[in-house]
Amino acid sequence: MSTAHHHPRPESTTLADLIGSSRGSETPDWPDEDFCKRLPKIELHAHLTGSIRRETLGEIWRKRKEQEPDFDLEDPLVAIPPGKVDFDLTTFFPLFSKYTYNLVNSEWSVEHATRQVLCDFESDGVVYLELRTIPRAFDETGLTKEKYITTILSTIDSFQSETMRTKLILAIDRQNTKEEALDTVELAIKYKSEGIVVGVDLCGNPAAGDVRIFREAFKKAKQNDLGITLHFAEIERQPIKDELDILLSFEPQRLGHAIHIERMMSSQSHRAGNHMDDRILREIRQRKLCIELCLSCNVYAKMLPDRHGNGNGSFQDHHFKYWWKTDCPVALGTDDVGVFLSDLSNEYYLASTHFRVNKYELWHLVFYSIDAIFADQSEKDRLKSLLLAWGKENNLDVGDDDESVNEIIDHEDEEGENSTEQA
């Protein structure tokens, strides 16, 4: 990757060396936590309900208890103990369906929780945020899907500032019906003109659902100029054989997680006879789709294949290692910071320490992902000038303008094709 040409990486051999050197004063190229916090960041993969702090759930729970002493949902401190992050895919989804959705189910609680989520992203140095949420109706409080969304939209609207701009993606749950998916797209179309709703996502339990039924919904989203991002290959065996082909036929600009598609990482699967399809990988790289990567989520939820033979995949096994050297933009994201307890600056710090990403390269990751946001050109321009100015102030060799940075990006594009094979 050409950025490495600008800033050769020291030949540290162990992670301990690397973490040590990144904190040492002799190697100013290595980011520390403060750098990662100050770096103006873009968050493109954050689920609203999964981003709610446990303390906030506690506040909502206590208020509810005051109003309804018979309210019998467990205290969040018991249901989701402080510090617990080891949810796997079988315990993770029920956390929402069995707990959070029974608590955050009224206009007040949705607004209160959304406000806290926005505050937290802003104070972590996020300058552009795309939150996503599945429109949900709550019969017990009479909150309709539309009211749920308009409550979030007005909270976002009242929070907009020069420091952080927020957009909203409406998500289709893999367990939705065809009609429910179409309704979600209709809602997105209806609110798009107000400027906050920018796209549609497909998420939910990756072991469930048949994505073929969503063809029409995504076609409609595309026709109406909504951005499309899809959770992709989160598990090794998709519920239907050609799921990944079908998802690519929805013409997404971005893919979330994109874990189980890389041949280089699947030698064990090869032996087991479920080898990944290089065609899918090539297609993604040819289209230069933006890959939204969530390190802590994937490690804590044990979603990564074990490549070092020491149990579940660790940070070093993360496919960030692969993607950040391709010409596909990589957008680091938190996924569910309320569950995995790692904020976006920490995700940058983790990437930097585990994969030897220097300050310039970290900055470049953000810069290169700007074109993958779903907002319009004026927002992209704002972010580019902000990043360029910040890079200069912090003595990064960012070039004089947007174009000189893009020259580096063009150079990377030429390298793209071959590395699929090397991989």
Ligand SMILES: CNc1ncnc2c1ncn2[C@@H]1O[C@H](COP(=O)(O)O)[C@@H](O)[C@H]1O
């Ligand atoms: C491994 N990571 C993930 N993979 C797939 N879907 C995920 C997810 N993390 C969260 N969600 C989806 O987002 C909902 C919570 O936010 P909202 O109520 O919509 O705001 C969850 O119910 C789940 O369907």
